Amino acid sequence: MKQTLVTGNEAAAWGARLARANYIPNFPITPQTECIETLARWSSDGELPGTFFDRMESEHSVMSAAVGAAAVGSRVFTATSSQGLLLMHEVLYIAAGMRLPIVMATISRGLSAPVTLWSDHNDFLDQRDSGWLMFHAENNQEVLDMVLQAYRIAEDPQVLLPAMVNMDGYVLSFTDEPINIPSPEQVAEFLPGYDPAHTIAKNRPVTVGPPVLDEYSIFRAQNHVASRNALAVIEELQDDFEKIFGRRYHLVDEFMLEDAELVLVTQGSMSTTAKAAILEMRDEGIKVGLLRLRVIRPWPNEAVAGALKDAKAIAVIDRNVAPGKGGIMFPEIIETLYNLDRRPLVSGFVVGLGGNPQTENKIKEITHKLEEDLAAGRPRMEWNDLEGI
Amino acid sequence: MQEFKSLKDIPEQDYFTGGSSACAGCGPSLGLKLALKVLGPETIIINSAGCMTLLPLYPNTPLKASWIHNAIENAASTAAGARHGLDVLGNGDMNVVVYAGDGATYDIGFASLSAAAAKNERIIYICYNNQSYGNTGFQWSTATPYGSETKTTPRGKENPTGNTAVNKDMLKIMGAHRVYAATASLAYPVDFLNKLGRAKERDGFSYIELLGACTAGWNYDPRLTIKISKLAVRCGMWPLYEIEHGMLNLNKDFSELKPVDEFLKMQGRYRALPPDGVERLQALINEHWAELKEYNKQRYV
Structure with a gap:
């Protein structure tokens, strides 16, 4: 199988590209920058047809825009790190509560203060109770594979939750590793286009994110059940994944x-x-x-x-x-x-x-x-x- | 688009039906009801946390259009995402319209708004300005006028003025983003809806700021919403004007403004504003009005 040298940041970008994400809102932060720069270059070169690459003014706005695009049925990808992930924190809960299958690469970096650029997992684990699916990769091949699997898990009708794919900053994000980059045809076979049943569409007015009264805990319970449902979905898709890509993962x-x-x-x-x-x-x-x-x-x-x-x-x-x-x-x-x-x-x-x-x-x-x-x-x-x- | 000439031209069809939880006489709800007559059902209203957030209350909604409530500070960014999400899927003919309060616009959501305007996103941003954080019970925002009492700028022995800050000149700020920016009034629905109709046709960002008279916060009889809205325009508290390509256009010109006192005395929030406070507020109004007259039909920002 052909191997290509890519960094973890590039592997995540390849995941977004092969998954045919429609919308990529972004804001730069070390060590995530190379991921969005790679996507920016591809976008400018016309290599991301059907995708809008959108520069925002903050990570808070990145996740807010991700919510807006996912609520109208787009497949959304973004990436962030550290303080940026914390700035998104408020909207992460909202994205999960709205059951929007956004996929985000998080490139772990320690939190201020004092400032550090290097990796630890406090930024990622700070989102533990947000309702997102949370996956953590060991190497760059798994980063790419996890992004592809994350879309399929997140978009499963039994799940419909956003998903985070974490990699360690620098150790993976800026380190070349030989990985297999699958063909678009292989990925299309594993991950069909996103066909949402519940989002806003023409002739289908929908109210997203209204207040509730007594039903609040029912919605929270549904978020919990949906997350638990993902366990079976993760296991079930491995046969398909192995058949197409020759690799298999476990819980x-x-x-x-x-x-x-x-x-x-x-x-x-x-x-x-x-x-x-x-x-x-x-x-x-x-x-x-x-x-x-x-x-x-x-x-x-x-x-x-x-x-x-x-x-x-x-x-x-x-x-x-x-x-x-x-x-x-x-x-x-x-x-x-x-x-x-x-x-x-x-x-x-x-x-x-x-x-x-x-x-x-x-x-x-x-x-x-x-x-x-x-x-x-x-x-x-x-x-x-x-x-x- | 065909411009409306009079009230009779405004469509009877409503996409904002009965059964909302808004106050009787609520200015902002009336504004949305009017706006939807022009926007129609293929519209996504992006709302920031505030009074209007309570219009839909699960499992009911008075609206026959789509609605996204995200948080308070991110309506413009949410709208940008929805806009591009629709466009990339070939649904570019749907309208994306922000309906956000002044606190969410002037203050906490300003970065998000400024970026969306600077990028000239194809969004109509309507700020319903009730000059306060209304839904939390009427607290100060940077849109609160000088001399207004709010729950966080109460009059007292040390501070008889209430709000001592001068409200932000948001129209000028938005005009400086080189987008279409306009004020509007519930008492001038033809003007409001024509501005909205033009915004709908534009291939870019439009900012319309509607004075949203607030019966509970401003403390007046709910029957007077339109009368107060009209007086705000007539006394220069809320001049009707627009800025496009940096050029100013004063929509309602008057040879003489009514004294602001007439507007103030109808509302509890200005009760007990000392005479020197009224004088200072009148001076601020006069200064702004003179500026608008001076730059009318000229480059303003």
Whole structure:
């Protein structure tokens, strides 16, 4: 299969192009810029027929315009990072509540203050309760594949929710990786044109976003149910995806878990580093494996619990922090395991904030600490990034 | 488009029917009812959070046109998205019309409005100006006139004037965006609807600002909405004019303005404005009127 060198930003742009997004409102922010610059160049060169590339004056307006275009039946794509994602925050809830299947690439970057350009996942996870579907890619191939899958999941009549595809800033966004870029024909077979049943159209007046009285919680419940419905949709589309593209994804990514006593739980690009470290540790006889979270919302309870239930000890490695609490995914993993007959020990590690690199050595260090915790029968919640600073 | 000559020309067909939750005598609802007569049912009204947001209340709506309410500060951006979304799908003949209050226009939504105007998006933006944040109970906005009492500019011992700031000159600002900008009044529906008809034909952005008399906030008898609206024009509080390609056109010229006092004394919000406050407000009106007279038919911005 032909491989092309592209950055994560370009992979997301290819996803939008191949998905035939009709409308791309945008506003620049590091490290997302290259994604929209790529789309701008294609638009100017006439390579995006049927697409309007719209420069807005803020991210808030980007998401507002996305809502406007999706409400009249357009397929919408955009991308942002960090402060831009936070500025959109208000409208994210609205897009989800209106059940508009917008797809957005988010290129993770730590939040101010102080200013950092480098990646962590606080911007992405800050949107956790917005009602969006939230996916997190490990590499540039998965970025492109996830954008294509995101449209199909988001537009499914049982779902109809917006979706975020996250990649780590710099580590993926500005790094060339060889990936397979599918043909337009392949993508058209997997993802037909968007044919919305409920949006505003000629001779079909629709009221979008009115106030409600007693029905409020019914609408919120529908948003929840729709998100849960996405779990089955994600699994069901993999046969089609594999048949056309030769690749397959699962709700969670399991790596050497069959006999693993120690399990590292990770998200995003550091998973690749962790997998390399695991291969080395396996050579040393350490029974360690990895669970990568790739579908964050809806939360795949059963897949996570199923993958972790036989572990003796788990290290949840959070590239984010909820100050005053700890890592954000740490309690989500504990909650998922709480009702099992036999609960593994779970330690939490906050790492890699503001792009602090996660080397193989650091992953090994965490694994050794987890061994200690298991021996002592005492979990820890630790900030693992402060040595040497 | 055929220009209306008199009230008799205005279509009887309504796309804003009974059963809305607006106040009796509500100026902004009347404005929308009139506007839809020209715009018709193939219109998407983009609303920003405010009084009009309560017109549709799930599962009912008094409107026979489409409606999007997004948030308060983003009506113009939402409209831009809807415009391009329609155009790219081949539905370019549908109208995209913002109906937003003054707070959402002058203040919190200004960046979104300014960008849509600067890009000359094919949108009609109608600001219904009730000179306050009306839906939250009448608080100060940058459209609130000097001397008006609001809930956040109450008169008191330290501040007998109420609002001491002078309202933003929004028409000039929008005119400087090199788009069509006009004021309109409920008391002059023929003028309002002709401006709207011209805006509908334009291949670009139009900004129409309608004085939306607010019976609850301005505190007057609901029967007087049209009378107050007319007086606002006659005393120069709300002159009718338009700016196109930077040129000013005064639509209703008067050899003499009525004293503003006549307008003020009909409304509770100006009750107890001290004489020096009335004088200052009259001076501001005179100054603006003189400016409009001076630049009429000339480059204004």
